[in-house]
Amino acid sequence: MTATSAETIVRPARARTAADSAGVRRGQGFQHGGWFVAPFLALFALFVIWPLLRGLYLSFTDANISGDSANFIGRDNYSEALKDPLMWDALGHSAYFTLLVVPCITVLALLLAMLAHHIERGKWLWRLCFFLPFLLPSTVAANLWQWLFNPGTGMVNHVFGLETPWLTDKSYAMLAVVITTLWWTVGFSFLLYLAALQGIPAHLYEAAKLDGANAWHRILHITLPMLRNITGLVIALQILASLQVFDQAVVMQDFGPGPEDSTRTFVQYTLEQGFTSYRVGYASAISIIFFVLIAAVALARMWLLRNREEGGR
């Protein structure tokens, strides 16, 4: 395999046949393929698979944070979780957040991308402006908006002439988190849309123009259909990320659960059970429930995609 240059020169040129390259692929690949994936799989096994299995095991015990003296208690954690109103509340808050954020971000990102794509001058400047907030740590974005929303000294009420108690009233607290998140994360989806827009062949638009289609028709009949795949991806990524919201909600409420517990998210509740109440077994059980929910969402998406493809387009 480590052919010296002399050997390479001396070796007669071989004709390439299908069997030849298949043999190359199978013979060498069989041994080496495993080594290529091994480093990743080792990390993956240690920090993804093992915690998952361990969580599953712990969820049937009454383990505390120190890890010793865990007793097997069967399904108790699960039956307790299903009757736990705080868990359902937390799940509701995460779902409410997701329902508000996902449609807003998708539409906003698309509009911003179309704007940035069609302005001919200073493209890099628009890109920078819309993407900039995403470059801040979530905690910084949250602190910044926590202060913008501050009723007395904050700029939001000042600019709009409001007296809204954004952070201390339960009907506004989650809304404040949603607005922060939109500002902070829309740049990522914006970038995906922008890249997709640049990938649409220009000749499609030129042909449509020749056929007399106006700008609105071109958007409706070329741009939007061509962006269908990327929209699916944006929505899927946003749903998975939004269900896991934690940072903004917790920082904006000074690490508390918000007014009348209204911004306590599912992740926050899990960590409270594990690290504040030291109930690792119970925390593991609700983590597993959460994992199953996330997996269900992801599988539903895969299933929908497959059906759409098989259903013929």
Add this chain to the structure above:
Amino acid sequence: MTTAAPPVRTRPRRSWTPGQIVLTLLGTAVSAVFLAPLAWALFTSLKSETEAVEVPTHWLPDDWTGQAWKALFETGNITDWFVNSLVVSVCVTAIVLLVAALAGYGFARTEFRGKGVLMGVVMAGLMVSPAVLGVPLFTTVQQMGMVDTYWGMILPQCAPAAMVYILYKFFQGIPRELEEAAFIDGAGRWRVFFTIIVPLSRPSLAAVGIFTFISSWNNFLWPYMVTNNPDLMTMPNGIATVMNSYGIQWAQLMAGGLMAGLPLIVVFVFFQRQIVAGVAHTGLAGQ
């Protein structure tokens, strides 16, 4: 580079048409809304602490002062946090690039027993994150004795199935002929990988690297779980937990926040063309 269509130079620069003027004005207005919070943070950081909390509030400082910035460096552990963030993010990015590129290639282009099953398991891993399984992940890391260590912060961030998937999709798009010619000349898998595949994949690797760096630099949840030691905290954690716990000093907090964001902003300003190209190349956008 050679795999995708050459970048389409959409239109030559045109003069100002009415449509362009309207769009540009609209873009300016939207950008102003996006930048206003940052501008406010900057102005606040240049106020004195008493002026920062004055009611009614105002945009520009009456007295411009660098006192919050000075205090940040004198009293805080901000330089420690900065170095910690740098160490963690650079290590995570280097490890992720290496293992994800190898794994992506292994899955895309080699055959081995159980590949299909392993690939399925990795894809299932897309759904597992520290947010979903934080507590069991913590007890695992605790068992390994890595709580409050650099490795404890770094390694659990180094198994992102998403990055493997992105590179896997990209490697699949590279024409097989390129490799096969090299095989026939006697090059082994590894040589082909490092001399042909890696140079070809530079835009994708750059995109994966930059996004890994951004998410690691900004990661709050995992370092928050795994360390309580202020000397080991990263920027987002130090700012959120330590600075907040003294009773909030807004001017200082804003200065710290801007400090935390600055490195990534600089990276983006210099690499934004590659980032957008990378997003397009990796097939993230095309799916």
